[in-house]
Structures are given as C-alpha cells and as structure tokens.
Amino acid sequence: MDDKVARAERTLSLLTTTFLANTEAVKANISLVLDTVLSQNLFAYIDATGVSVETAKRYTSAVQKWQARINSLVTGKTSETRMAGVLLVKHTALQSPQLLSENVAKWTTSLLGVLGKAEVMPVLIATLQTLLAFIDAVRDVPMFYRDIISAQVPRMNQAILAMVDKNPDLMSQVLEVLDRSATWFPTLFRPSIDKAEALCLRLLDGSDMRNSPELCEQAAKCLAALSLAGGKITAEERWFQCAQQAMGTIQQCIDHMMCTGSDAGEPAQQFALPLLADDFAVSIPQAADRISAMTEVLIALLTQPTHVDIPVPVDGILGIASRLAMVPVRAGSSKNARSEYDLIPLLTPQIQRASIRIMAVLAIALGSHMQPYLSAVARA
Numbered sequence: 001m002d003d004k005v006a007r008a009e010r011t012l013s014l015l016t017t018t019f020l021a022n023t024e025a026v027k028a029n030i031s032l033v034l035d036t037v038l039s040q041n042l043f044a045y046i047d048a049t050g051v052s053v054e055t056a057k058r059y060t061s062a063v064q065k066w067q068a069r070i071n072s073l074v075t076g077k078t079s080e081t082r083m084a085g086v087l088l089v090k091h092t093a094l095q096s097p098q099l100l101s102e103n104v105a106k107w108t109t110s111l112l113g114v115l116g117k118a119e120v121m122p123v124l125i126a127t128l129q130t131l132l133a134f135i136d137a138v139r140d141v142p143m144f145y146r147d148i149i150s151a152q153v154p155r156m157n158q159a160i161l162a163m164v165d166k167n168p169d170l171m172s173q174v175l176e177v178l179d180r181s182a183t184w185f186p187t188l189f190r191p192s193i194d195k196a197e198a199l200c201l202r203l204l205d206g207s208d209m210r211n212s213p214e215l216c217e218q219a220a221k222c223l224a225a226l227s228l229a230g231g232k233i234t235a236e237e238r239w240f241q242c243a244q245q246a247m248g249t250i251q252q253c254i255d256h257m258m259c260t261g262s263d264a265g266e267p268a269q270q271f272a273l274p275l276l277a278d279d280f281a282v283s284i285p286q287a288a289d290r291i292s293a294m295t296e297v298l299i300a301l302l303t304q305p306t307h308v309d310i311p312v313p314v315d316g317i318l319g320i321a322s323r324l325a326m327v328p329v330r331a332g333s334s335k336n337a338r339s340e341y342d343l344i345p346l347l348t349p350q351i352q353r354a355s356i357r358i359m360a361v362l363a364i365a366l367g368s369h370m371q372p373y374l375s376a377v378a379r380a
Helices: 001-019 023-039 051-074 079-095 097-115 121-137 143-163 168-184 188-201 211-226 237-258 280-303 314-331 339-379
Strands: none
Touching: 001 023, 001 051, 023 079, 051 079, 051 097, 079 097, 079 121, 097 121, 097 143, 121 143, 121 168, 143 168, 143 188, 143 211, 168 188, 168 211, 188 211, 211 237, 211 280, 237 280, 280 314, 280 339, 314 339
C-alpha cells in the first residue's frame, strides 16, 4: 500500500508543480493531465489505512496543493486556465466523494461566478455540465440539503436564466439543466418558474420547429417538468392547466387554418404566444408548425414521470387528436374559394402525424385504462 500511495503522491506533485505550473504549462499539458487523472485513481488513498505516517503526510500535502492549484485555475485570467480548472474540478469531484463533500460549497460558488461573467462558449458549457454533475451527486444526501441544495440551486437557476439571452447558443445546455433542476427540486424551482416557462414558450411558438426540432422537444420536456413544480397552484392543477393550454393553442390553430371560430361557447385556454401572420399564405404553415410544437408539449406531459396523481383529460386529448385528423378532410370539402387552402394538402402529413403521435402516446401512457376510449380512437 505504501508504494501505491507514494506513487500517487509523486504523480500529483508532478502534475501540480510542473504540468500545471503556469498558464503556458496549462495550455501545453492539459490533455495529458486530464488523461492522467482519468486513468489513475490518484485520490483513492485519502484516509487510507496501512500507510506509514510519513507517506500519508506527503500524500495529504500533495492533495491539498492539487486542490489549491485547481481552485486558482477556475478563477484564472485566461479562458484556457479557467477551462482547465473547471474540467479538473469536475473529475476530481467525481473520483473522490470525500473531496467533493469537503469542497462542493466552494466549487459551486466559483462555478456560478464563471456563469456570471463574459466567457467563451466551451468554458460555459463545461461549467454547466460540472454544476449539473455536482447537484446530481449530492441531491440525495441529506447532509448537503441546507448548505448546498437549498442555498445554491435557486442561485443556479437564476444565473442560468440570466445568461441565456447573452448566449443563445447555449440554449440546449440551459434547457437540460433547468429540466433536471425542476424535476429534482420542484419546490426550490418555484421562484424561477415564470421566467423558465417564458423561455420554453419562446421556442414553442412554431418558428423553430423546422430548423431546430430537437431544441423544441427539449423545451417541451422542460415545460412539462415545470408543470409539476407547482407554485401558486398545486402541481396537479398546473399540469392540467398546461395540458388545457396546449390543447387550446392547437384548437386555435385549427380554427385559423379553417377560417372558423371555436365551436365552444367560451374561448379555450391558450398559451400566450405571438399572433400568427396576417398573410394567410404565411400563417397556415405557421399554424401547422405551432401544432407540431404543441404536440411535443402534450407528449412531454403524458410521458413525464409524476410524483402526484394527475387527472388526465382523456376526452379532451382524444377530441383534439380527432379534430387534427379531420383537418385535411374538412379542407378538401370546404367551399371556401381562397387559394391559400391549397397549402393544406401539402401540410397533411405533418398535421396527421401530430394526430397519430398524440393518440399513440396517450395509449402508451394509459395502458389498459385506454380500453373505454377505443371506439373514439377508431372513429378518429
């Protein structure tokens, strides 16, 4: 054991004093340092037994110098040193639960500081991934809840929402972190719900559906996670409201495409989205894309694991799927002479695909509880 600890001590000392000695050394050697950390279990001997006192002291000193060096790199003057610091902090923490528990408060604060400054994209992405790894590692450990989770998660949510407008290319990473945060800590997410929901809806108005379908799917999943965070109303009420707004938005798009008003006596609940274009030739494809985006929302709501019993509006969901399936039929039999109606047959695959996906996911979500509704599905 003494030999293994001594070898780890020598390796850590060499990495710290030579390969990470200064900015130029960091630039030249970061790949080698990362490979060494990942391939050798250098932090496995903290508080190890069967080690001589002298060897243990040297090893402890080497670990402390390593921590001091990577901490200074996180707040370094160049983006290269900060990138190195973030990556080394992450892999040190993942290799050693003890070092993570001793340093997680300081490391999290330093990483949040990186998010609050003007920074290059790779550093921001690495920082977000590291924060997510930290929160995941400690989220089920009660001793960390007050000092780490309760104190830092709300700050993290606010910092991420504040930075996304300045860094729109980070949208995918931001949505991932917000989704996980809302899922893992719903009560702590409540102060940020409104801003996060507005961010998701910016991507779900249909304008990004063709160019960034994966991003729209992420936004829908994040919105579904937000629906279970509760807030001024319960999680059950918020989920139901979100489903009603998605269906209401789809119905409004159908009405627009068919130049009709809603059959219901009162306007259906809808998300607050930008108005469709005045030009009918532009707004019909817009409406179809918005239907696709709202379909992603319904699918995300139906597939999102819940911690409470949810009253699923099965009749309403089947009704909206049926109305979607009938859009091409209604357009084909319409006596409306507007030439823009010729666009609808071109959009038929997109519209009917939305209908089929909604019914398929509903069937999977309900399982055997779907049997009473099979006749309605057959009619659709």
